[in-house]
Amino acid sequence: MLRAVPIALLLSGLPGLAGAADSCIPLKARRGVCPWIVYTGESTIDLLREQADIIGMVSVCGPANREFVSRCHELGIQVYLLVGGHDGSVFDTPERRREVIQSYLRRCEDGGFDGIDLDYESVDNQHKEGYSAFLRETAAALHGAGRRVSMCVSYIMSTYRTVRETGPGMGGIDWYDPQVVGETCDLVRVMCYDMYSLSGKGIGPVSTYPWAREAMAYWSHFVPRDRLIMGLPAYSRDFALRLDGQVQSPEAPQPQVPEGTEVRRLWLPWEQISTYQYEDMEGVLHLFFATDETSTRAQLQTADELDLGGIGFWHFGAVTPEMWAAVRQWLAETP
Numbered sequence: 001m002l003r004a005v006p007i008a009l010l011l012s013g014l015p016g017l018a019g020a021a022d023s024c025i026p027l028k029a030r031r032g033v034c035p036w037i038v039y040t041g042e043s044t045i046d047l048l049r050e051q052a053d054i055i056g057m058v059s060v061c062g063p064a065n066r067e068f069v070s071r072c073h074e075l076g077i078q079v080y081l082l083v084g085g086h087d088g089s090v091f092d093t094p095e096r097r098r099e100v101i102q103s104y105l106r107r108c109e110d111g112g113f114d115g116i117d118l119d120y121e122s123v124d125n126q127h128k129e130g131y132s133a134f135l136r137e138t139a140a141a142l143h144g145a146g147r148r149v150s151m152c153v154s155y156i157m158s159t160y161r162t163v164r165e166t167g168p169g170m171g172g173i174d175w176y177d178p179q180v181v182g183e184t185c186d187l188v189r190v191m192c193y194d195m196y197s198l199s200g201k202g203i204g205p206v207s208t209y210p211w212a213r214e215a216m217a218y219w220s221h222f223v224p225r226d227r228l229i230m231g232l233p234a235y236s237r238d239f240a241l242r243l244d245g246q247v248q249s250p251e252a253p254q255p256q257v258p259e260g261t262e263v264r265r266l267w268l269p270w271e272q273i274s275t276y277q278y279e280d281m282e283g284v285l286h287l288f289f290a291t292d293e294t295s296t297r298a299q300l301q302t303a304d305e306l307d308l309g310g311i312g313f314w315h316f317g318a319v320t321p322e323m324w325a326a327v328r329q330w331l332a333e334t335p
Contacts, residue, residue, distance in 0.1 A: 032310025088127030
């Protein structure tokens with residue numbers, strides 16, 4: 001039996017949404033599975049249909065149109081439009097904030113979207129107050145129009161960067177106020193990936209069980225747990241171990257190498273991930289940090305332990321059948 005989910009009740013009964021939620025279809029009555037999805041045309045809805053019985057909401061990236069949104073609604077899936085950027089100056093004045101918010105309202109109306117999913121990243125700390133005002137004004141405007149507000153947030157705690165670092169491109173988690181996020185957003189989607197990011201130049205996994213658990217525990221201090229979506233990776237990381245080595249983010253659970261290549265696997269019990277070592281055709285050693293069904297099961301355990309509102313993936317099209325099987329088992333198990 002699929003487990004009951006508080007997130008369905010939450011979204012239909014938030015303060016400010018009374019009477020307005022009628023324009024949005026309700027989430028399915030189960031724990032939320034709310035992935036990001038990259039719109040690529042007709043094939044997108046075909047892929048989504050395969051998992052539609054367990055998907056309650058998607059955040060769509062790309063030129064999705066009203067027809068796509070309508071077809072998602074027919075499948076009982078809410079659709080949020082992913083928006084964002086890196087320019088904090090759009091929050092600095094009431095006039096700029098109003099212009100951006102009005103554009104969101106128009107896009108929701110024109111496309112039939114149920115809400116907006118805010119994905120602003122690496123904004124300079126000087127825009128913190130402006131962004132708090134932006135969140136409050138965005139929530140008021142969208143709620144008044146019967147729409148909802150979601151926000152993508154990070155948990156930047158790693159070996160190469162701390163939350164107190166400042167400067168261009170070093171926004172971290174301290175350019176927005178977690179308290180304001182919790183007060184204004186209907187959903188908060190914690191991106192539990194890029195523990196070691198490409199821009200950070202470090203070598204390490206995309207995510208681990210203890211790191212992601214700490215991220216969700218941190219955000220649970222500011223956001224009711226039934227509003228929290230644990231964003232999981234659906235990609236791995238492949239490092240070439242040399243000073244000028246390249247790094248790739250393959251959407252595969254293990255190295256894709258020529259037949260006959262020796263591949264050595266090592267399980268990391270604390271991190272709850274698999275790593276692989278192999279040499280490429282030039283003799284360069286590679287270290288591959290895997291995201292697969294085993295690491296996904298470990299992350300789903302956190303969602304249970306912390307009683308979170310749901311999970312999602314970046315991104316939907318990269319999730320393997322084995323990972324979906326892990327999710328379905330998680331949904332079917334009793335709490």
